[in-house]
Amino acid sequence: MKQSDATLSSDHLNDQLKTTIPDSLALEKWADTDFNWSGKIPVTAFERLSVLSDASQLPEPLLINAHFYRQNHVLHLVFKVTGEVWLTCQRCLNPVAVDLTDDYDLALLDDEAQIQLIDEDQDYLVLNEVVEQSHHEQLLPFKTLIEDEMLLKLPLAPKHDDCEMAVEQVGDIPEIEQENPFAALAALKGKL
Numbered sequence: 244m245k246q247s248d249a250t251l252s253s254d255h256l257n258d259q260l261k262t263t264i265p266d267s268l269a270l271e272k273w274a275d276t277d278f279n280w281s282g283k284i285p286v287t288a289f290e291r292l293s294v295l296s297d298a299s300q301l302p303e304p305l306l307i308n309a310h311f312y313r314q315n316h317v318l319h320l321v322f323k324v325t326g327e328v329w330l331t332c333q334r335c336l337n338p339v340a341v342d343l344t345d346d347y348d349l350a351l352l353d354d355e356a357q358i359q360l361i362d363e364d365q366d367y368l369v370l371n372e373v374v375e376q377s378h379h380e381q382l383l384p385f386k387t388l389i390e391d392e393m394l395l396k397l398p399l400a401p402k403h404d405d406c407e408m409a410v411e412q413v414g415d416i417p418e419i420e421q422e423n424p425f426a427a428l429a430a431l432k433g434k435l
């Protein structure tokens with residue numbers, strides 16, 4: 244892991260980045276206006292991700308660049324995550340870094356009829372299944388959607404590529420078939 248001293252200069256360059264992430268976006272305000280957002284967000288800001296993290300490691304903040312826009316009548320939440328989280332290796336029980344770096348693209352449909360407007364392999368959610376009503380505003384749970392996508396990217400049983408030797412003497416820990424705890428998140432989506 245990089246020492247914080249070594250990252251001081253790059254942190255300085257990123258001074259303009261936000262360090263907190265908005266919980267939600269007001270749909271009426273942003274649905275027809277491009278919304279761009281960039282932030283360097285500590286893993287601890289994401290509760291579910293934090294709970295799974297190995298407490299002995301202090302991860303670098305996650306760099307997140309998000310773009311919310313309408314294209315061909317359909318809303319899209321597109322974002323790039325750069326960074327990693329530390330989970331616990333299921334073989335040797337030491338911390339293992341899991342890379343979350345990826346481009347994520349979610350279509351947010353007004354209704355099921357809009358399915359015909361998107362590509363066959365496009366991930367999508369139906370807005371009224373995710374939008375929260377607050378007073379007279381419809382709020383898109385921006386932070387939750389981003390965290391959901393990162394959780395779905397995590398391996399079910401994180402392991403080092405190369406820690407087999409260390410545990411050979413005591414034998415492998417038997418693997419238990421288990422259901423992905425985030426299967427319900429994936430089921431919400433049209434595509435896996």
Ligand SMILES: [Zn+2]
Pocket residue numbers: 332333334335336337339402403406
């Ligand atoms: Zn390991």
